[in-house]
Amino acid sequence: MPKLIRGFQQRYPKIRFELVQGNHTFISNRMENGECDLLISSAKLESDAYEWIPMRTVPLYMWLFLLLIVLRSGRISA
Structure with missing residues (x-):
């Protein structure tokens, strides 16, 4: 973003x-x-009064930390 702002200025x-x-x-x-006058967001406003221009589409990743516990019965639960 800083490079984009500098270039604009x-x-x-x-x-x-x-x-x-x-x-x-x-x-x-x-x-x-x-x-x-300009809003950059990942979500659209609930209004038809604005024009929305997709800037970039990128994959979304979610990182989960999963703790697995092995019970005495030998089963695995999360």
Whole structure:
């Protein structure tokens, strides 16, 4: 993200850019209140008033730590 922001600021030096981060509710409230012009999120707002442009599709991975316990009966449970 920093490289993208630097490139934008170099190309458009007269445009004010402020990066605000937060959870989806916080950011979407700022968008709904007109406090920002661009929102980058992994979830869409529940509104048809905005245009959504997919930027990138990436795989989603979940890492789980699983503790297996072998019972005296020889069975395995998680």
